[in-house]
Amino acid sequence: MKDEATYRRLFRTALLIRLVEERIIALYPSDRIQSPVHLSIGQEAVAVGVCDGLRPDDLVFATYRSHGFYIAKGGRLDAMFAELYGRTDGISGGKAGSMHLTAPQVGLMGSSAVVASTIPHAVGAALSFKRRGSDRIAVTVFGDGATEEGVYHESLNFAALMEVPVLFLCEDNGLAVHSHRPVRQAYRLAEHAAAFGIGSRRLEEGWDMLAVREATLQAAAKVRAGAPFVLEIATSRYKEHVGVGEDFHFGYRTSASVDAFKRRDPLIVDAALAKALEPELEREIDAAVAFAEASPAPGRPELLTDII
């Protein structure tokens, strides 16, 4: 039975993420956001389902494609737009930008543009939790491509050996920039995890926020009990790897692969609910954009602060 209140809560956050990114698309030609943006449109259900399935004090380590996780974990929207604008009131004073969104106050730790590089950070935070007898867990979010990096293997091995409370969360959009998974991977993720004695699950319904939430709750319970876990969620990146456009015309993939996903995407399917929530969310975004517009740009006094 569908829990209506939970569905509406998740739907609202997912829609906020999509509308925020659509606003970014609209603003982008104005050059107010002068940095690369990696949009998560199509992948929102993963961010909201996962973050809702965690405790607020659990830590999430993320990637350059983290607008969704920033919002879902509870990061301030005005400070996010100011950050994208490169302004002093940005969450990181403009030094981070889109690729390094972070909000440690709500448990979103560093986002890195170097693929796979924050995976061991979550393992380290989990090691700390275990050392202190805490029941918090650490989550590392990464794409399917990141599992090809050596440090993913190192991190799984260490996590299994030390039995630390870390959840490895793979957002499988099937693409590493423009390369498809079958030409990149000679292994299966579940079998790879099993080689370390690490349990795993693959969820095909990555559009289904409630299913993602439920899978996260189950995985997090295992992790909290001391067993690392790999949760792989199939999802779909509607836009190009980086930038605000689509990329079907380049011929490396077809829109059909995305269309199948869109036909199940609640943000599209449940148009009535989206329409009902939109005005309120747009006002929230308007206010955040206005906050960013009004914030001053950093300069000389900020250039050399917080280095060491």
Added chain:
Amino acid sequence: MNVALAQSASQGTRVLSYAGALLETMDAALARHTNVFIMGQGVDDFKGIFGSTTGLAEKHGAKRVFDVPLMEEGMTGIAIGAALAGDYPITTHIRADFSFLAMNQILNLAAKYRYMFGGLMSCPMLIRIVVGRSWGQGAQHSQSPQATFAHFPGLTVVMPSSSQAILDMYPAIIARHPGPVISIEHRLLYNLDFTVSDTGKHVPLGSYVAREGTDVTVVATSVMVLEALRAAQYVHDKAGVSAEIIDLNSISHPDWDLVAASVRRTGRLVVADTSWLEYGVAAEVCRQLVVRDPRLLKQPPSLLGMAPAPCPTAKSLEDIYYPSQHETVDAILTQVTGAGHGIPLPVERSMTEGYKRFRGPF
């Protein structure tokens, strides 16, 4: 305790090896700070990183001092994550060359965490790496990457040249330093005994004058500080030449004013570094002086470092690959009295052989 030790103890000094100083500071850090832990390949084995962690796992427990798989990048990333969660990790690499496998985490993440996120987070941690030299260390057990690390803003790089430097710097780093620190230790120093004082003037997290002098300034790093001190004694005894030795000590944040003031007095410069000269410490010393005042030097400086090649294994090649005591003395004398100084140089010998007989007091 022998007579000499008893006497020195009564004067507030004692004799302590470099490895012994490391072991003391690691032990004290574990005892003083519950958030400190040490991980690295072999930290809990019978060799204990050349004696610098021996017995600590037994004393403080396997959760505080533990071995890790062969995973330099993963280990360093784990240290970063633990630091972000409030721990103070100390990691080790028994040769600096292995830390190159962790370069992604060190350069792209640890060095950036504080600045890139606008001061929201920091990852205080200590990375101890050991430079090898002699007995055929070869191309991949001999590299000394201080210039590489110090090139990247966000990293603090130190090269302790004595037991005193370790006793003074490590506790301060572990207790108070806000960011990641890379300490480049030299394997040749580990077994040397130094006279240390627990009450005297402390070695700063910067540079200091290791020997005062008036004729020439010698800026040195790590084991080359000892080479320079030996050479300074030799030129003093044989030729009455007074060399001032500055231990650069902090490679990322040296006291350039101290260096410049010394060179302003002497007008002559020797730089003795443990690595290559190209784009290295010697080049940086010259840059710092030239941008202050191009007239500081009366003549071109003498620069000593590794030959511009990967390190060869054969002893006959290795002996001419590194600057010898002979060359260090020659460089100092040439600066002060010219190339035709005519003063006999010390007998050529490899530094390792020399150090078997060398014992403090520096």
